[in-house]
Amino acid sequence: MKLSKWFGKKTNNNSELEPQHESEINTEHPLDTDTNLSVGDVSKSSLKALVFKLLPLVNTQHFPSGIFGQISVEVTNSLDIRIGVPFKPEHYRSELTEGLKEALRHKSVLSDQKQTDEAIAAKLLKSVINFYYEPTELAPSQPAQAKLVIVVSSGKGGVGKSTVTSNLAVTLAKQGYRTGVLDADIYGPSMPLMFGLQGKNVVTHDEKTMEPFYQHGVYLNSIGFLIPEDKATIWRGPMASRALMQVINETNWPELDVLLVDMPPGTGDIQLTMSETVKSHAGIVVTTPQNVALADAEKGIQMFNKVNIPVLGVVENMSQFICPSCGAEHDLFGRDGGAKCAEKHQIPLLGQLPINAMVREAGDEGCPWALKESNYEYEKMALSLIMQLSKRSPKTISIS
Ligand SMILES: Nc1ncnc2c1ncn2[C@@H]1O[C@H](COP(=O)(O)OP(=O)(O)OP(=O)(O)O)[C@@H](O)[C@H]1O
Structure with a gap:
């Protein structure tokens, strides 16, 4: 059956049909500009491991504990952090950053090697954290x-x-x-x-x-x-x-x-x-x-x-x-x-x-x-x- 059968009078006003460009995703949002700070022997992998440990503990208004299922974390050469999240992070950057910092207070986070852990935590607090959108495939x-x-x-x-x-x-x-x-x-x-x-x-x-x-x-x-x-x-x-x-x-x-x-x-x-x-x-x-x-x-x-x-x-x-x-x-x-x-x-x-x-x-x-x-x-x-x-x-x- 031809589709034209269903068409009534066609509207010529296409203004509602105009597509809009996808909103630009601004992924950069420095938490702190002090990027050169280095603390002891903090390595990329230890910083990354700490972030992974913290993410399940983040508990904020929009992100109840355990909500993060699929996240990728990268640490740059200057020990800054990039976190890929499966949603557009624009509205949630400060909430997530605060949530991560807050999670550091959790008792289970800093464990055995307390001194090393504290150095990593201190570095995290000084790091630039960028959240960016990594669409789900x-x-x-x-x-x-x-x-x-x-x-x-x-x-x-x-x-x-x-x-x-x-x-x-x-x-x-x-x-x-x-x-x-x-x-x-x-x-x-x-x-x-x-x-x-x-x-x-x-x-x-x-x-x-x-x-x-x-x-x-x-x-x-x-x-x-x-x-x-x-x-x-x-x-x-x-x-x-x-x-x-x-x-x-x-x-x-x-x-x-x-x-x-x-x-x-x-x-x-x-x-x-x-x-x-x-x-x-x-x-x-x-x-x-x-x-x-x-x-x-x-x-x-x-x-x-x-x-x-x-x-x-x-x-x-x-x-x-x-x-x-x-x-x-x-x-x-x-x-x-x-x-x-x-x-x-x-x-x-x-x-x-x-x-x-x-x-x-x-x-x-x-x-x-x-x-x-x-x-x-x-x-x-x-x-x-x-x-x-x-x-x-x-x-x-x-x-x-
Ligand atoms: N939270 C709400 N507060 C006030 N009015 C509401 C609310 N939710 C729906 N309504 C009103 O209730 C009426 C029915 O809502 P709606 O058409 O969305 O229901 P529906 O489940 O889709 O109905 P149907 O399946 O029969 O099409 C509408 O007039 C709508 O404006």
């Missing part, structure tokens, strides 16, 4: 040229799956990852609305393939650009599946770091097939804290298990309502249900997001909330995804 996935394809699912409709996807996408983009969103929610595609592109039709240059829109730093294609808005809910069965396959297979995605796939709610055959079709690396389950949603979230986890897609974690949305006038917390949908579900299945709880009227308003206005507000929960979630996926990489630690 995962096998490329189809259909998109994305290093990581993550499907976002929910057992139940209306729990905020699309809201979480859009906010997570703009957060990843803000952090410098080339991010795409594939809105595969055939029952009610909401990404066009959430990204301020409602009413737009797909754009093609060759009548065979589609160009993704580029909006708020995110590449986006949605089943909603193909299906007439008022028909979305009655598009079931073969028609929807065919359109979906086209969005999946015939979009000209650029090379992406992360592609988030917003799935239709539920855990039936269609979701099962889709999880396999998009060849995802991992899945996320979004839920609200009440029992009825949790039972469905469990089904979501089972669905991923069935098709061997690792579950990166659970996001508990609408965790509580914080009264804007008095600050009192109300558990409208119960408490900690997502946390318990994550614990039961021994998977991470990626975030607990409160009910916030501004989140809904921002979504309705076509400008996801996390784009305007710096949001700790979303930042933590973005980082957590990148870190989790780096742990799954087959690459080994390099100790050059």
Whole structure:
């Protein structure tokens, strides 16, 4: 079937389609300019060994102990240190540097040969530490040229799956990852609305393939650009599946770091097939804290298990309502249900997001909330995804 069948009137406004240059990765950030200092017989290898010993002990706001799975450390001839991390370090340099220094206070670090160790520790404190981004090498996935394809699912409709996807996408983009969103929610595609592109039709240059829109730093294609808005809910069965396959297979995605796939709610055959079709690396389950949603979230986890897609974690949305006038917390949908579900299945709880009227308003206005507000929960979630996926990489630690 020719793709042109699905095209309505073509929009000529390509401003949302313009790709942006990948943000420059500034890798240099001197901790200290005193690089000539030398302490006794400190060698490159002893300094490196100390850094490896410290990394698992780093415990800060964004980096709980043990989070570093895959790191490479180099020590230069002037005994300065370069640490390759699997995420963009721009926002975290001072936190990581402080975390390393703080870890030096850990009793187990300076052990037997106390004097030598202290000399190395003193050198470390005076060293220039550079953190740089060393991308995780995962096998490329189809259909998109994305290093990581993550499907976002929910057992139940209306729990905020699309809201979480859009906010997570703009957060990843803000952090410098080339991010795409594939809105595969055939029952009610909401990404066009959430990204301020409602009413737009797909754009093609060759009548065979589609160009993704580029909006708020995110590449986006949605089943909603193909299906007439008022028909979305009655598009079931073969028609929807065919359109979906086209969005999946015939979009000209650029090379992406992360592609988030917003799935239709539920855990039936269609979701099962889709999880396999998009060849995802991992899945996320979004839920609200009440029992009825949790039972469905469990089904979501089972669905991923069935098709061997690792579950990166659970996001508990609408965790509580914080009264804007008095600050009192109300558990409208119960408490900690997502946390318990994550614990039961021994998977991470990626975030607990409160009910916030501004989140809904921002979504309705076509400008996801996390784009305007710096949001700790979303930042933590973005980082957590990148870190989790780096742990799954087959690459080994390099100790050059
Ligand atoms: N944390 C939140 N605070 C306030 N409103 C929220 C929050 N999360 C989601 N909403 C609102 O709840 C409604 C449903 O959210 P959303 O469309 O993201 O759910 P969904 O799970 O994707 O639904 P469906 O699967 O049926 O498409 C939207 O109006 C959205 O703005």
